[in-house]
Amino acid sequence: MESQDSSKPVATGYSAPVPGIVPPRTPSEEDPQIAPSPSTGGEHTRPVGWSLEDDDYESWEDEESDKSIESTADGTDQEMLDVKDADTDDQLRALQHCVESNYKEFLFACGGTVPISSEHQEYPGPMSKGTASCPESASSKSSSPTSGAHPLVTLRWDPKDVSTPASQSKLILPIEETTAGNLKHLLAEMKPATFGRGGEDVYDESYRKASKLEPQNFSTNFCPYSTGIIGAISQLLLPNPKFADQRIIKAELYKLNVYTGPSGHFRSHVDTPRSRSQFGSLVVCLPVKHEGGALEVRHDDEVMKFDWGSTSEQPELQWAAFYSDCEHEVFPVQSGHRITLTYNLYATFNSIQRSFNPLNNAQTPLDREIEALVRDPTFLPDGGYVGFHTTHTYPHNDSEGCLEDTLKGLDMVIWRGFQRLGCGVCLRPVLQPTPYIDVELPFMLGRTFELKTMDGEVESIDEWDAIVRYDWGLEHLSVEDITWLNKPTLQTKKAAFAYTVYGNQASSCLAYTVCAIIVSVPKINEGKRANLETTFDVDVVVEEEDWEKRSPWD
Numbered sequence: 121m122e123s124q125d126s127s128k129p130v131a132t133g134y135s136a137p138v139p140g141i142v143p144p145r146t147p148s149e150e151d152p153q154i155a156p157s158p159s160t161g162g163e164h165t166r167p168v169g170w171s172l173e174d175d176d177y178e179s180w181e182d183e184e185s186d187k188s189i190e191s192t193a194d195g196t197d198q199e200m201l202d203v204k205d206a207d208t209d210d211q212l213r214a215l216q217h218c219v220e221s222n223y224k225e226f227l228f229a230c231g232g233t234v235p236i237s238s239e240h241q242e243y244p245g246p247m248s249k250g251t252a253s254c255p256e257s258a259s260s261k262s263s264s265p266t267s268g269a270h271p272l273v274t275l276r277w278d279p280k281d282v283s284t285p286a287s288q289s290k291l292i293l294p295i296e297e298t299t300a301g302n303l304k305h306l307l308a309e310m311k312p313a314t315f316g317r318g319g320e321d322v323y324d325e326s327y328r329k330a331s332k333l334e335p336q337n338f339s340t341n342f343c344p345y346s347t348g349i350i351g352a353i354s355q356l357l358l359p360n361p362k363f364a365d366q367r368i369i370k371a372e373l374y375k376l377n378v379y380t381g382p383s384g385h386f387r388s389h390v391d392t393p394r395s396r397s398q399f400g401s402l403v404v405c406l407p408v409k410h411e412g413g414a415l416e417v418r419h420d421d422e423v424m425k426f427d428w429g430s431t432s433e434q435p436e437l438q439w440a441a442f443y444s445d446c447e448h449e450v451f452p453v454q455s456g457h458r459i460t461l462t463y464n465l466y467a468t469f470n471s472i473q474r475s476f477n478p479l480n481n482a483q484t485p486l487d488r489e490i491e492a493l494v495r496d497p498t499f500l501p502d503g504g505y506v507g508f509h510t511t512h513t514y515p516h517n518d519s520e521g522c523l524e525d526t527l528k529g530l531d532m533v534i535w536r537g538f539q540r541l542g543c544g545v546c547l548r549p550v551l552q553p554t555p556y557i558d559v560e561l562p563f564m565l566g567r568t569f570e571l572k573t574m575d576g577e578v579e580s581i582d583e584w585d586a587i588v589r590y591d592w593g594l595e596h597l598s599v600e601d602i603t604w605l606n607k608p609t610l611q612t613k614k615a616a617f618a619y620t621v622y623g624n625q626a627s628s629c630l631a632y633t634v635c636a637i638i639v640s641v642p643k644i645n646e647g648k649r650a651n652l653e654t655t656f657d658v659d660v661v662v663e664e665e666d667w668e669k670r671s672p673w674d
């Protein structure tokens with residue numbers, strides 16, 4: 121199918137707006153291409169490009185609904201991409217190459233250390249005053265600046281036997297003589313750590329051998345905000361584009377875990393999303409001697425390893441954070457106790473104060489390539505669709521799709537790169553054929569993110585056909601109507617209904633799905649891309665309560 125066939129959908133320019141499309145704002149005087157959002161407090165404006173709503177396709181819906189799986193089931197998706205490559209111009213090829221060369225440029229995990237001082241003292245944090253609130257450790261009382269080291273770490277827990285003296289339900293780390301004997305009390309209070317397998321919480325030591333305490337049963341003076349860890353993660357894993365609402369991280373304490381030698385471990389899994397806004401996980405290793413137990417995090421064919429077993433002279437807290445859809449595992453602990461605090465990381469917004477990112481991160485080579493392509497009048501002169509297969513999967517539930525505010529790494533750069541130029545952007549699920557069907561099928565684009573087949577395995581083509589056509593709903597656009605910037609690299613274990621096969625918790629209502637970013641490129645009008653000035657719409661004000669809906673804790 122040719123993308124410029126008149127019966128196919130094309131993105132219309134602003135001169136011929138389609139229903140539901142928000143008109144552009146006038147360009148700012150400072151920068152005619154990139155208009156900043158207003159800085160009025162109390163209200164949030166959303167950056168909007170054009171949205172790809174059903175209305176966009178009404179005229180050809182009938183034709184599409186006749187489309188059967190068989191009509192595209194010839195395994196030519198690969199070929200189609202190659203043919204497109206041959207047809208497209210240099211500018212497109214340059215962007216495709218740039219996208220490819222950027223795959224490895226983006227972090228999917230990061231980590232570091234925080235030194236521990238040998239004294240009990242107040243911790244002023246990495247800056248002279250705490251920059252983020254944290255009830256226990258970021259005290260506002262004045263304290264003399266230290267070298268930036270964390271004070272001795274205290275850990276207290278609820279004993280089952282309420283008559284246990286408080287002095288026996290406490291550890292001071294690195295382990296001090298006064299509390300050393302309490303380690304065995306802690307271990308006695310721990311419960312077996314389960315994990316999610318096929319929708320159920322199970323305890324199976326061959327997959328995970330560890331113990332846990334729930335956050336309501338312990339407390340600590342360690343705070344990931346005041347140590348600067350959350351700030352570092354924010355810069356590395358959740359960077360903000362200029363002029364967008366600034367994403368910030370909410371870290372939620374999840375568990376205290378102990379992996380004990382000689383065999384404590386956790387095999388390969390992804391972290392079960394607790395909310396659509398969860399993007400990452402943080403593990404903090406407390407200063408307790410152990411050997412082995414390295415954490416390995418993988419994304420595509422890249423691997424990052426965090427080995428906290430080797431003992432350093434200087435006591436320290438060691439941490440790692442990663443996108444929680446990345447597979448990871450804890451290798452066996454050989455000896456000692458590997459004691460960790462784990463946190464779920466959510467993307468949320470700074471509701472108290474609007475802040476602007478001073479970084480102009482639209483200056484990367486990739487941004488420039490995107491801009492060159494969109495400005496090229498020979499590229500999709502009548503408008504059309506550009507697609508990008510995301511490099512990560514995203515959580516959704518059975519009624520709401522993935523949140524673009526949680527886009528990771530390269531995915532966010534592509535989204536923002538087109539959106540800031542006035543193109544419409546949307547996230548669509550990519551329906552990958554189930555591995556249980558013996559026939560090779562191409563992938564397809566879905567419209568919604570339903571979880572109808574969470575508990576089943578799709579074994580026949582008829583079943584698959586019924587699910588994607590009637591339950592899920594195929595996107596009106598076919599993959600062949602789209603000029604793709606990359607080929608899909610992500611595979612899910614269970615068709616497109618990528619629920620967590622091995623997770624750290626069972627979940628029946630949230631799943632990760634492979635997505636595609638679909639970009640609607642406006643047509644060329646009088647030599648210029650129509651509506652190119654559109655960047656942020658100032659008329660659409662999203663009320664505070666709409667943001668609340670997105671928060672991870674409702």
Ligand SMILES: O=C(O)CCC(=O)C(=O)O
Pocket residue numbers: 377386391403415448449450460462624
């Ligand atoms: O302890 C670690 O390094 C990772 C633990 C983990 O993957 C989990 O709790 O889900």
Ligand SMILES: [Fe+2]
Pocket residue numbers: 389390391401448624
């Ligand atoms: Fe995990």
